Amino acid sequence: MESVHFSSDKLQKTLQTENRPGSPGKLAVSLTFARRALLKIRYQPEQLLDVTFFPVLMTLMFTYLFGGALAGSTSQYLQFLIPGILVQTVIFTTVFTGVSLNTDIAKGVNDRIRSMPVWSPAPLVGGLLADAVRYAMASVVVLIIGLVLGFRPTTDIIAIAAAIVLVLVFAFSLSWVFTTIGLVMRTSAATMGISMTLLLPFTFVSNILVNPVTMPSWLCALVTINPVSLLTTAVRELMHNQFDWAAISWVFVASACFIAVFAPITMRLYRRK
Amino acid sequence: MLDMPQGSSSDYAVLASGLVKQFGKKVAVNGVDLAIPRGTVYGFLGPNGAGKTTTIRMLATLLQPDAGEALIMGHRLMKEPDAVRRHISLTGQFASVDEILSGRENLIMIARLMGYNAKQAKKRADQLLEAFGLTDAASVQAKKYSGGMRRRLDIAASIVVRPDLLFLDEPTTGLDPRSRNQIWEIVRALVASGTTVLLTTQYLEEADQLADRIAVIDHGRIIAEGTSSELKASIGSGMLHVRLQQADQRARAQEILASVLQSPVHSATDPLLLTAQIQQPELAIRALGELAAASIEVTDFSLGRPSLDEVFLTLTGQTAEPKEEVKA
Ligand SMILES: Nc1ncnc2c1ncn2[C@@H]1O[C@H](COP(=O)(O)OP(=O)(O)OP(=O)(O)O)[C@@H](O)[C@H]1O
Ligand SMILES: [Mg+2]
Numbered sequence: 001m002e003s004v005h006f007s008s009d010k011l012q013k014t015l016q017t018e019n020r021p022g023s024p025g026k027l028a029v030s031l032t033f034a035r036r037a038l039l040k041i042r043y044q045p046e047q048l049l050d051v052t053f054f055p056v057l058m059t060l061m062f063t064y065l066f067g068g069a070l071a072g073s074t075s076q077y078l079q080f081l082i083p084g085i086l087v088q089t090v091i092f093t094t095v096f097t098g099v100s101l102n103t104d105i106a107k108g109v110n111d112r113i114r115s116m117p118v119w120s121p122a123p124l125v126g127g128l129l130a131d132a133v134r135y136a137m138a139s140v141v142v143l144i145i146g147l148v149l150g151f152r153p154t155t156d157i158i159a160i161a162a163a164i165v166l167v168l169v170f171a172f173s174l175s176w177v178f179t180t181i182g183l184v185m186r187t188s189a190a191t192m193g194i195s196m197t198l199l200l201p202f203t204f205v206s207n208i209l210v211n212p213v214t215m216p217s218w219l220c221a222l223v224t225i226n227p228v229s230l231l232t233t234a235v236r237e238l239m240h241n242q243f244d245w246a247a248i249s250w251v252f253v254a255s256a257c258f259i260a261v262f263a264p265i266t267m268r269l270y271r272r273k
Numbered sequence: 274m275l276d277m278p279q280g281s282s283s284d285y286a287v288l289a290s291g292l293v294k295q296f297g298k299k300v301a302v303n304g305v306d307l308a309i310p311r312g313t314v315y316g317f318l319g320p321n322g323a324g325k326t327t328t329i330r331m332l333a334t335l336l337q338p339d340a341g342e343a344l345i346m347g348h349r350l351m352k353e354p355d356a357v358r359r360h361i362s363l364t365g366q367f368a369s370v371d372e373i374l375s376g377r378e379n380l381i382m383i384a385r386l387m388g389y390n391a392k393q394a395k396k397r398a399d400q401l402l403e404a405f406g407l408t409d410a411a412s413v414q415a416k417k418y419s420g421g422m423r424r425r426l427d428i429a430a431s432i433v434v435r436p437d438l439l440f441l442d443e444p445t446t447g448l449d450p451r452s453r454n455q456i457w458e459i460v461r462a463l464v465a466s467g468t469t470v471l472l473t474t475q476y477l478e479e480a481d482q483l484a485d486r487i488a489v490i491d492h493g494r495i496i497a498e499g500t501s502s503e504l505k506a507s508i509g510s511g512m513l514h515v516r517l518q519q520a521d522q523r524a525r526a527q528e529i530l531a532s533v534l535q536s537p538v539h540s541a542t543d544p545l546l547l548t549a550q551i552q553q554p555e556l557a558i559r560a561l562g563e564l565a566a567a568s569i570e571v572t573d574f575s576l577g578r579p580s581l582d583e584v585f586l587t588l589t590g591q592t593a594e595p596k597e598e599v600k601a
Binding site for chain 2: 008010011012013014015020021028036039043044107108111112114118
């Protein structure tokens with residue numbers, strides 16, 4: 001499919017017509033990178049498996065494996081579980097952010113981008129923004145499955161939307177931990193391994209699956225201060241009762257901490273690559 | 274500060290002195306000085322592992338030098354990387370386009386990053402695709418492009434906004450002659466429009482065809498620098514290769530050639546082969562006549578331009594190292 005000769009005249013013209021545009025803003029370039037990541041999904045729809053198939057699997061598995069034993073009946077347990085599964089699924093999805101960064105960073109196109117006069121965090125921020133879209137898809141999938149299985153939120157659509165936004169904010173912040181890991185590790189397999197090892201206790205030592213009152217007191221304390229528990233509590237409250245401002249504030253504090261610590265580290269590592 | 278060659282920094286696109294880069298124990302670049310006049314093509318000639326890519330990556334703000342300094346279009350490389358980036362563009366050795374996306378999407382993305390709005394970006398992308406003969410493949414993923422098309426797309430991406438200084442890292446390696454000629458034509462057009470081009474290559478002929486000045490680099494050092502004719506004068510205008518019938522006649526043949534040609538004759542590892550620099554083609558004819566007179570049978574001979582290996586042979590007295598690519 002080698003095409004026709006390229007044209008010298010036209011080439012000359014492209015070199016002359018030169019009105020150098022002004023530098024774009026930080027947000028604009030970040031959005032360009034986000035758009036690039038989303039465009040790629042069109043060519044590689046399998047990228048969406050982790051935000052579609054995985055949430056379905058998690059929801060079904062936990063509902064039917066634990067539902068009966070933990071809450072007497074699956075329909076009751078669902079009311080408790082679905083907000084937690086929403087949190088858990090999205091948090092697991094954040095791992096892929098680090099893994100894909102680790103793969104992308106080795107590509108030649110990165111050299112080009114980093115030698116261009118664009119705001120240097122933009123590729124990362126754009127990538128994370130695009131991932132937020134993926135997290136939103138995962139959230140919606142979990143909610144739909146939940147509704148099909150019998151989950152019945154008792155608040156309104158605004159509170160549910162707020163819950164999803166809260167999860168996205170937290171996931172976006174947590175992603176910086178995994179981008180750091182993705183930049184430190186040599187291979188994507190190692191990135192995956194380390195990230196999962198950190199993530200498993202982080203998600204399971206929480207109130208996602210069970211109420212911590214029956215746990216030994218030291219574990220209960222750990223569960224209570226785990227940001228994942230705070231997020232889960234806030235989301236549960238948003239879906240069943242009200243805005244729990246204390247829990248919501250703590251989620252923001254935890255998110256801010258993740259960003260404050262890991263975004264600068266990520267950026268340092270990224271510039272050095 | 275830099276010890277500047279004659280003229281001021283505004284005459285040069287690149288002024289570098291003492292650039293060093295080390296990876297672990299491996300010194301990839303070992304004290305490179307460069308003075309690249311604006312508006313010219315500068316050829317960086319060297320075998321695998323010589324340090325070409327590493328030097329380019331330093332000059333393009335991607336890699337921090339361990340020592341040395343450089344002025345790129347008058348801006349200090351280390352202190353003002355953002356100012357440097359406004360003047361340069363990089364076409365890396367391995368595809369520096371996004372292979373998953375189509376050619377058009379790649380160019381639109383770069384245009385957006387450069388500050389074009391959506392409409393202008395599309396227009397600019399289509400204009401470039403047409404000029405580079407890629408219109409038919411505009412919406413095909415870059416990974417499905419042929420080598421030549423990919424290279425053209427890569428260069429098109431580098432001139433979405435025409436840079437003052439363009440780095441082209443081995444732009445024609447692995448391309449067929451036709452694609453290679455197209456790339457050469459693009460480089461010439463770029464220089465005509467005012468861009469300075471620093472290109473690396475493993476082919477002497479390419480440096481010869483395109484470059485105003487050439488630096489020969491080996492083991493991280495520049496071992497020769499000058500215009501193409503200066504370099505050629507130092508290595509002779511051509512090479513005579515003679516293949517003998519009988520290996521035991523080689524010593525005798527070597528003597529005869531050396532005395533007629535008045536230049537060193539190298540015996541290759543192949544026991545039947547002799548190679549000599551020649552200054553004038555007439556001498557080669559005489560030398561062959563003398564061999565025949567001494568009843569030394571020649572099965573084959575050729576008269577050619579010096580290859581990179583032979584440039585090395587002459588400049589360093591040893592062949593370019595066999596290419597072991599051991600990446601740490
Ligand atoms: N990131 C790195 N880590 C370790 N060693 C490296 C790294 N990059 C380059 N090297 C080594 O530094 C030396 C110079 O490499 P460089 O890529 O600059 O050579 P080159 O002239 O571009 O070669 P080629 O023609 O193969 O592209 C080589 O020995 C290479 O193995
Ligand atoms: Mg190279």
